Amino acid sequence: MSFKYDPGDLGPNEVEIAITHCGICHSDLHLIANDWGISQYPFIPGHEIIGTIKATGTEVLSLEVGQRVGLGWQSNSCGICEWCTRGMENLCPASEGTCVHRNGGYADLVRANSRFVIPIPEALESEHAAPLLCGGITVYNPLRIHGVNPSSRVGIVGIGGLGHLAIQFARAFGAEVTAFSTSVTKEEEARALGAHNFVNSRESKAMKEVVGTMDLILNTANADQDWGVYVASLRPTGTLAFVGVPPSPVSIHAFPLISGQRAISGSPIGSPYMLKEMLDVAARHGVKATTELFPMAQVNEAIEKVKKGKVRYRAVLAN
Numbered sequence: 001m002s003f004k005y006d007p008g009d010l011g012p013n014e015v016e017i018a019i020t021h022c023g024i025c026h027s028d029l030h031l032i033a034n035d036w037g038i039s040q041y042p043f044i045p046g047h048e049i050i051g052t053i054k055a056t057g058t059e060v061l062s063l064e065v066g067q068r069v070g071l072g073w074q075s076n077s078c079g080i081c082e083w084c085t086r087g088m089e090n091l092c093p094a095s096e097g098t099c100v101h102r103n104g105g106y107a108d109l110v111r112a113n114s115r116f117v118i119p120i121p122e123a124l125e126s127e128h129a130a131p132l133l134c135g136g137i138t139v140y141n142p143l144r145i146h147g148v149n150p151s152s153r154v155g156i157v158g159i160g161g162l163g164h165l166a167i168q169f170a171r172a173f174g175a176e177v178t179a180f181s182t183s184v185t186k187e188e189e190a191r192a193l194g195a196h197n198f199v200n201s202r203e204s205k206a207m208k209e210v211v212g213t214m215d216l217i218l219n220t221a222n223a224d225q226d227w228g229v230y231v232a233s234l235r236p237t238g239t240l241a242f243v244g245v246p247p248s249p250v251s252i253h254a255f256p257l258i259s260g261q262r263a264i265s266g267s268p269i270g271s272p273y274m275l276k277e278m279l280d281v282a283a284r285h286g287v288k289a290t291t292e293l294f295p296m297a298q299v300n301e302a303i304e305k306v307k308k309g310k311v312r313y314r315a316v317l318a319n
Ligand code: NAP
Pocket: 024, 025, 026, 027, 028, 030, 134, 135, 138, 157, 158, 159, 160, 161, 162, 163, 180, 181, 182, 183, 186, 220, 221, 222, 223, 224, 225, 242, 243, 244, 245, 246, 267, 268, 269, 306, 309, 313
């Protein structure tokens, strides 16, 4: 259903973007279903946005009308707290989500604070780069936080929108990459994206073979699984990092954490600085989303396909 709203006057620090492309992240589906109890209807989802700047507020110095830019999950932050001043705006307690209590990118136009609007490097094509604005940064950030390097062994759980980008970034970081998937049909593609190894996570024999081998396991799946089995796959000092949001609490025995000094962690998206770095790395190392393009008017069909897990690997809407 289409929906019109009046955003009022453009704020002095805001820009208005004429949207050309917007990816469909699984978080949009969580918001549409109010899985996180934070949705307010009606709202327009969409937070993997690329377009051109249509208007700039009076105080915006860093961006120009006509410039190609991207906007991800975060559209504003307080700008003055400890986390904002440390360049970790994604941890700001007053963070504003592009489509949380406001209207996002399944639209013609969107507005955001200019600090969260990032120029897109020329080498990146909009269709294949839009998913980097949320999916890409969400997997890039933990690889950086956990210091992934050429000696690292990294496991990626769930080969969907986030997971297929995580394989490519982990490979660009020089790590040995293992894809953990419930879909055996994804093996060939996972290897083509850069995975050295592929493990069918539904097969207990295959899971036993990787016990004690990983430095970092990044879960991108939005489903409950036996997390103890993944903790068992970590080497001493390894981390099981969550970016995908399983519906149930994560229940883990403490002993394997204690005995191997292992950790469990999580992270939300990444800062504007990290977004710039990630886009630059993507441009130089050829990281791009494998996409299925839909006209904006077919958004409902596209969402249904994502819900059924049938998109390889990211649906992108185009105006
Ligand atoms: P997606 O494209 O739908 O991919 C999710 C993948 O999870 C699927 O491709 C599938 O991979 C796996 N999966 C699905 N059902 C499963 C099941 N029953 N058991 C095991 N694995 C299953 O979703 P996405 O857009 O990548 O988003 C994934 C999650 O990340 C969502 O929860 C989303 O909200 C979250 N997210 C978090 C952040 C953040 O800042 N932390 C940012 C963006 C998104 P296989 O077929 O390979 O098993």
